[in-house]
Amino acid sequence: MPVDLQQLVTYTDNLLQAGRFADYCPNGLQVQGRPQVVRVVSGVTACQPLLDAAAELGADLVLVHHGFFWRGEAQPVVGMKRRRLGALLQHDMSLLAYHLPLDAHPELGNNARLGALLGIRDQQPLDQDSREAVGNIGSLPAPLEAAALVAQLEALTGRAALHIGDPALSVQRIAWCTGAAQSWIGAAVAAGADLFLTGEASEQTVHIAREEGIQFIAAGHHATERYGVQALGEHLAARFGLEHRFVDIDNPV
Structure with missing residues (x-):
């Protein structure tokens, strides 16, 4: 009707x-x-x-x-x-x-849906103090090698992802924000995330990831949204x- x-x-x-x-x-x-x-x-x-x-x-x-x-x-x-x-x-x-x-929507939003498709549990806003928070943080059910998470993400999106970090290291605490949110990597570090996932990367993002010891994935702005x-x-x-x-x-x- x-x-x-x-x-x-x-x-x-x-x-x-x-x-x-x-x-x-x-x-x-x-x-x-x-x-x-x-x-x-x-x-x-x-x-x-x-x-x-x-x-x-x-x-x-x-x-x-x-x-x-x-x-x-x-x-x-x-x-x-x-x-x-x-x-x-x-x-x-x-x-x-x-x-x-x-x-930002907790059920229908880009971040909520991507997190659910990756099996990330206990999703919470990455910035608890912001009323416009659009980034999330949560945990995988069990530790997973970074390479396995990259492979899962590439199978989901149908495209290659840029991964900065050791593919053999395990990750469990995941922070993410779809689209062009590479500037949120500092918030992910502060929140104790093992890995930060977004759509795009900037030149300085690589240095921040390496020097702060956090794994980083850029999986595509369009692909993550x-x-x-x-x-x-x-x-x-x-x-x-x-x-x-x-x-x-x-x-x-």
């Missing part, structure tokens, strides 16, 4: 507590389409190939983690931005985007009786 667009947006905003985050972009409804929603297409980023695929699938709403209108970007609606917005407007599709709120938007799309489909399809537009970064 069709659901009212605003009802769906209000429910999702409240579910993810979108209003409590000071984010780099607006969270929630970014582009308004038709007033009734039956078919949802989800993806990591609102890139042109995803929007084109959503249009071909007859989507009423596109649900993403990386949407539009980022802080500091140029404001004129020209070039790539015009083409993307044009696709949404031409096909009367709404764009619903959640950045940090989708990272596939799971939250899928879980959210499935949740909304079950809650409102919607059709949902996840479309993966691969990105090697």
Whole structure:
């Protein structure tokens, strides 16, 4: 049955507590389409190939983690931005985007889902004092060689991971934050983690890992952030009786 667009947006905003985050972009409804929603297409980023695929699938709403209108970007609606917005407007599709709120949700979030898929238990916020905490820390059921964890992660994501550390050493206490969270490695060290996992690495990340004695994995920004938007799309489909399809537009970064 069709659901009212605003009802769906209000429910999702409240579910993810979108209003409590000071984010780099607006969270929630970014582009308004038709007033009734039956078919949802989800993806990591609102890139042109995803929007084109959503249009071909007859989507009423596109649900993403990386949407539009980022802080500091140029404001004129020209070039790539015009083409993307044009696709949404031409096909009367709404764009619903959640950045940090989708990272942080304790059940449907990118971090929660990745941790669960890796078998990490007792997930807690990495920064207990932050109301916008998006990183997590938890423990594997038993110590595991770092090489085995890397292999498990590569099998899950379908891509090679960058590992800094001794592959033969065992790890159990794992800190992680999906996407581009390499700067959180210091928090992982302070929390006593054996290993820190994120999507990307910076030049200094390697030195910090080596000198602080913490294992480090960069498994891909896109690859580590596939799971939250899928879980959210499935949740909304079950809650409102919607059709949902996840479309993966691969990105090697």
